[in-house]
Amino acid sequence: MEAPIFTNDAIVFGILMISLGFVFYTESKTDGFWPKFYKIVPGLFMAYFIPAIFTTLGFISPEWETTNVAGKIVKGKSQLYYVASRFLLPAALVLMTLSIDLKAIFNLGNKALIMFFTGTVGIIIGGPLAILLISIFSPETVGGADFDAVWRGLSTLAGSWIGGGANQTAMLEIYQYNPQKYGGMVFVDIVVANVWMAILLIGIGKKDKINKWLKADTSAIEELKEKVSKFTLGVKRNPTLTDFMIMLAIAFGTVGFGHFASSFLSDFFSGLVAKIQSETWRNIFTFLGSGFFWLISISTIIAIILSFTKAKNYEGAGASKLGSIFIYILVATIGMKMDLTLIFDNVGLIAIGVVWMSIHAGLLILVAKLIKAPYFFLAVGSQANVGGAASAPIVAQAFHPSLATVGVLLAVFGYAIGTVGAILCTILMEIASKV
Numbered sequence: 001m002e003a004p005i006f007t008n009d010a011i012v013f014g015i016l017m018i019s020l021g022f023v024f025y026t027e028s029k030t031d032g033f034w035p036k037f038y039k040i041v042p043g044l045f046m047a048y049f050i051p052a053i054f055t056t057l058g059f060i061s062p063e064w065e066t067t068n069v070a071g072k073i074v075k076g077k078s079q080l081y082y083v084a085s086r087f088l089l090p091a092a093l094v095l096m097t098l099s100i101d102l103k104a105i106f107n108l109g110n111k112a113l114i115m116f117f118t119g120t121v122g123i124i125i126g127g128p129l130a131i132l133l134i135s136i137f138s139p140e141t142v143g144g145a146d147f148d149a150v151w152r153g154l155s156t157l158a159g160s161w162i163g164g165g166a167n168q169t170a171m172l173e174i175y176q177y178n179p180q181k182y183g184g185m186v187f188v189d190i191v192v193a194n195v196w197m198a199i200l201l202i203g204i205g206k207k208d209k210i211n212k213w214l215k216a217d218t219s220a221i222e223e224l225k226e227k228v229s230k231f232t233l234g235v236k237r238n239p240t241l242t243d244f245m246i247m248l249a250i251a252f253g254t255v256g257f258g259h260f261a262s263s264f265l266s267d268f269f270s271g272l273v274a275k276i277q278s279e280t281w282r283n284i285f286t287f288l289g290s291g292f293f294w295l296i297s298i299s300t301i302i303a304i305i306l307s308f309t310k311a312k313n314y315e316g317a318g319a320s321k322l323g324s325i326f327i328y329i330l331v332a333t334i335g336m337k338m339d340l341t342l343i344f345d346n347v348g349l350i351a352i353g354v355v356w357m358s359i360h361a362g363l364l365i366l367v368a369k370l371i372k373a374p375y376f377f378l379a380v381g382s383q384a385n386v387g388g389a390a391s392a393p394i395v396a397q398a399f400h401p402s403l404a405t406v407g408v409l410l411a412v413f414g415y416a417i418g419t420v421g422a423i424l425c426t427i428l429m430e431i432a433s434k435v
Helices: 009-027 033-040 043-056 080-097 102-106 111-137 150-162 165-175 179-204 207-214 219-235 241-274 279-284 291-306 310-317 319-336 340-344 347-371 375-386 392-399 401-433
Strands: 063-067 073-077
Touching: 009 033, 009 043, 009 080, 009 319, 043 179, 043 319, 043 340, 080 241, 080 291, 080 319, 080 392, 080 401, 102 219, 111 150, 111 347, 111 375, 111 401, 150 165, 150 179, 150 347, 150 375, 150 401, 165 279, 165 401, 179 207, 179 340, 179 347, 179 375, 179 392, 207 375, 219 310, 219 401, 241 291, 241 310, 241 319, 279 401, 291 401, 310 319, 319 392, 319 401, 347 375, 375 392, 375 401, 392 401
Parallel strands: none
Antiparallel strands: 063 073
8 A cells, every 4th residue: 555644653643533523522512414413323433434534535544555765665554553452442341341240241141142153153154155156257256276266265254254363364374375365355354344344333323223123122231231320320420630540550550461461371372272283273272372362351351350349439430431432542543444445446355255244244134133132232243253352342332331341252252263163164165166
């Protein structure tokens, strides 16, 4: 990608914050155009979409290439997403989990797990079905031989869309797809997954109508939200500077410990996994060597432990609101990764991704209708697969901050089954490509 107008992260961060300020300012309006607009389009979607527009117009970019005075190509990359996902996301999870009610979450029932596994099955069968359907119209799109075979490249998408980055890398190692063509698969991952996330965010604005159509029982979710709201009101107070400093100390102290512990745990498990003789089993457990997996897991576990202490009373000082600020910044950095013009590049692979994601979505809708599952379970169950630990909490907290932990727990579970599910999907895709 060509260098954008602004490459300095300090300037880019300022642009993202102005975008978020604009969204919140316009969303606060009570008359005129904006109330009507935000009845249709959720503010969280706009927080994602405006940075995407800036990237599309060339003002900002997640990464770029430029030529220096010596004529050499120099690559540049923004660090904003890394900072947001590795520092602000775990801090947000801590702050939004302090007031968690585990018993109430378990009372949500088994529909959350059913929808999560439905999403997983949708990815597993969606890949081979997409290959079969696209091969009817464009057999060359799903062709390729040896290590250039498209099904090998699509295996990395399966790893990403069931688990996450570690699972995606594992699939690349297992099936040895041509590294020179791997960028095309990453491109499909970014475009299709981000467009699907945008659709889910828009759906949140219409969740009541969707739940009515699904005939969903949302009583357990509403009970959890009401319980948290009552608790918040019971401990509510005007936050002082001391409150803010202590909340930030709890959040980033936990994040700091999470980074410290995750570095040891990821190295330790990487060593253990490397000693596994079976290549299949070695790649299945690759996610245990992911520092991000351990960072999110440790931060969430510590936050759950703190929820049994007086630390949970900081919800009354606005802990979840502070966490939501961090989440919105993360959303803006995710939106920044989306260049809308890329949708029209490499149409063949994009078509496979769209068909694949449509099958995933269709199966989720079908099962949600059959078991009368709320839209919350559909959206979070999908993102726990497709988006992982970075996106599932975003979608969950859009319903209510108290629900963010549900997204995290499901996403972490996705890491554990990601490689196994992706291997099964790839076996089916290989068969489909030879039909």
